[in-house]
Amino acid sequence: MNGLQLDSLSYQNRLKCLPPAHKLLLASALLLLVLVGHVWMQMAVVVWMTVWVVVYAQIPVRIYFAFMIVSLSFFAAGLPALLVEGARAGEVQVQVAAAWELGSYVLYVPMSSFSKVWILFWRTMASLSCFAFILFTVPFAEILQVLRRLRMPVLVTDLLMIMYRFIFVLITISHQLWIAQRSRGGHRGFRATLRDAGVLVAQLFVRAMRKYEALHKGMAARGFGESMQVLSFHTHARSRRYEWESIAGCMLLVLLEWWTGGWR
């Protein structure tokens, strides 16, 4: 409907009842571990996090993999830069997998590039899986609650709160305008699509400004003051089973890291 499917999924995930702070702590600990660790441990993290997301949180596999693949497009785009080296002909002294001569220069792919890319690939994969765990299991409203508890400046949390609320208001409007244009025969051909999109952006801006004016009155009626404090309710329940698994899992990962390469 409106593309922000991630948000809807995160409110429906099966791990929603766990305290958000715990989930964020687990994900950040793993992220840190992944960024300093090595390939074997990173592979283990990918598997473990995939289990959390797909099995425990019940996020559809199709969506999880779509997320992974599209995110990896940045990695794919950067590949040529990482693999291909260039130098003056005759200066190349390393083992080469492929080479092309271009005048007095030579473009080549050194064997060492492959291992570099291999290492980078698993680091990004592992980080992505931790990132996915946050995206799919912690709704933004709860992230905001954690940020408040971490004593972020009030201004930051206030702005995030207003933005989060109005992102959905404006997305809905833009979606409806888009459907209306299509219903009236718009988006016919390339040029018309562009013109319609331009009109949509302009209209969206007008609506956004009107929303602001109305919101200003609405907030004034509720006694809008300097800060916008709110109180959140939790029905989170700690789960022995999941806490045990995360702690044991992290310890195992540290052991694995120490055993396969340690911190040299």
Place this chain on the structure above:
Amino acid sequence: MNRSRLVSTCLMIAGFVLYFLLNEPETGHAMHIMEGYLPLSWALFWWAVFLPFFILGIRSINKIVKEHPEMKLLIGVAGAFAFVLSALKIPSVTGSSSHPTGTGLGAIMFGPFAMSVLGSMVLLFQALLLAHGGLTTLGANAVSMAVVGPLVAYGIYQMIMKVGGSQRLAVFAAAALADLATYVVTSIQLALAFPAESGGVLASFAKFAGIFAFTQVPLAISEGLLTVLVWNWLLSY
């Protein structure tokens, strides 16, 4: 229909041709450095570079908000608008689209430091709601898109206006160059993290900049045109 309206219509069409050509899925969001791409040391470094600007930005907004509390609402709605613009053409979970569109415009309107706050928040939402970019790389992305971009936009705009250039030119140049600056900084960040074996950082910069030039240079031009259109429209409203 007067002449300037005709001109702006043509501009709008040209702008959107470019914009949509380049914002098809897969290519468009290539400038958000993905989660885990940067090594820990560089990720931390860019966070450290970003934070002072962020704090300055918070201070400058705080000053505005003290006098006009309702500005908080306006800034929030403006941020939501910027996010929605960047999310408009989303086909799937992860979607297409680009950097916080309108950083240039925002910088001219709110000042560069306020933009560093707003821009980084848009980036955070892009990461959390659209899976563009990442959390550890948020610092690096914020430096290129929410700090350098707006600074360049603001500087160029002020400079051209002082020299006495036309306002439209100033807005166009500000937005387009802000985009280019963003792309250059991102390339530098990648080059620093992955220096080439021969030629080091410089060669690596050439490689990354070369790859992303295909999408980013035309994108900068289209963003410039788009910003001019919105600007015209704002003035007439």
Place this chain on the structure above:
Amino acid sequence: MTSRLLEFIDLQYKYPGGREPVLSGLSLWIPEGKKCVLLGRNGCGKSTLFLHGNGIIEPQQGQVLWKGKPLVYKRAALQEMTQKVGLVFQDPEHQLIASTVAEDISYGLFNQKLPVDVIREKVERVLDAFGLRELAEAPIHHLSLGQKRRLALAGVMVMEPELLLLDEPTAYLDRYQTKNLLRELDAIHRQGTTVLMATHDMDIAFEWAEWICIMDKGRLVFAGDPQEALENRAMLESLHLGMPLLVDVWEALPEQWKRELGGNIPRSVDELRKMLSVQRVW
């Protein structure tokens, strides 16, 4: 037998990320040339169904037939469908795109790539037909809600659709505006357009409709003659839509009065008045 203009067969639809399906096996057809009403509570799937009607949403399961032929989900064919099936949204704010009244009316015509002369002429005609002549150059954000509704309708009718779908067209209008709207719809109907109005207002539904469909939770509950629906009080009550006021009044009347009036539930105050005037024994 009336022919089936638009037919939905076993439609199923679930929004991505949504928990429950919005449409779950809905089958429904619209008889050509009738004034139809689609009754249902807010959130029962009426709007989603309408978007299936002109091809904006492709069914996830099931089929949509136009005059017996399945819709083709290709750009050119769909473009044609949006012209044949006019859709008026609940909130005119969501439908009005251009900045002035005349511009907005011409929007759909330009999309059809008609020559400018033809467009001009059609717009002129519609401006007069909907009493918008004086507002032709007015910016849209200066219009009142009633005027916006009228404009939204005009912008759709200028395309001369064969079927007009209206999503809650009377929501939020006052009684006077509602009367005017219904009169306009009658005029449209007389000119040969089939009209289907979605509403949750029982009074309007039974006063105006010649054919009634009732939806609940993504399914069809009833389709047929209004009088037939009225007699099935248990079904109407189970929908929590309330009863038409006239029915309530009717039921409250003593049996003897009812018998004297002929026994049929009146569908509008006018009808009641007529029944009473026939019975002028009083």
Place this chain on the structure above:
Amino acid sequence: MTSRLLEFIDLQYKYPGGREPVLSGLSLWIPEGKKCVLLGRNGCGKSTLFLHGNGIIEPQQGQVLWKGKPLVYKRAALQEMTQKVGLVFQDPEHQLIASTVAEDISYGLFNQKLPVDVIREKVERVLDAFGLRELAEAPIHHLSLGQKRRLALAGVMVMEPELLLLDEPTAYLDRYQTKNLLRELDAIHRQGTTVLMATHDMDIAFEWAEWICIMDKGRLVFAGDPQEALENRAMLESLHLGMPLLVDVWEALPEQWKRELGGNIPRSVDELRKMLSVQRVW
């Protein structure tokens, strides 16, 4: 005699850039402890009047009195007024700001600078009172319109205002949702809050109100007892708001029946039923 809770004296207001004044010499008072309805067509100035009621707009001319004392247009005093006079907007989107239901309810309380314990307790109570307990942690953008309305009302009622102003609270709701809302308003009224609802729905107005004010073109046309308003058919008709359906039905009935029923226009079907059961001579 009932005391005057809120009183507007000769209000005039013109929006900057607007052609016509929205309020042109409006005087009106709200009796304490009554269920009041403000009737008027769309665009007659109801919303502007409400914004005067809690001090958000300072009158350009005229005065606003709260319990006989003029409002003070200073920040602290106004903050207090917004607490005493709760205002529920027509579009709940404009009033909801936080990310989840419980958070939004607590928002107004923090503006009052209450201790956190008190706030928690009040929020809990309101969550239960408005049946929002299960949604406490739901994000606002997942709510339906009806739920958003309920939340907006809850967010205002948690401040325990003495006067509740509602701007078209039943717009876009279906009959079932409207019934629920009216029941909630009755409960609020029983607990001692004066309620003033702006609407253009005649049926709801006359069924629910104990006191009716009618506005037209920025002026007060009538204020008083509903029965009195109903008897003044000429005035009601000149407003183009239409008549309540029951009145129309009533008028259609033969004189003899009316006389037998007592002669007073019934204000709801229930009342009619009661009148008929008393007259069980049939």
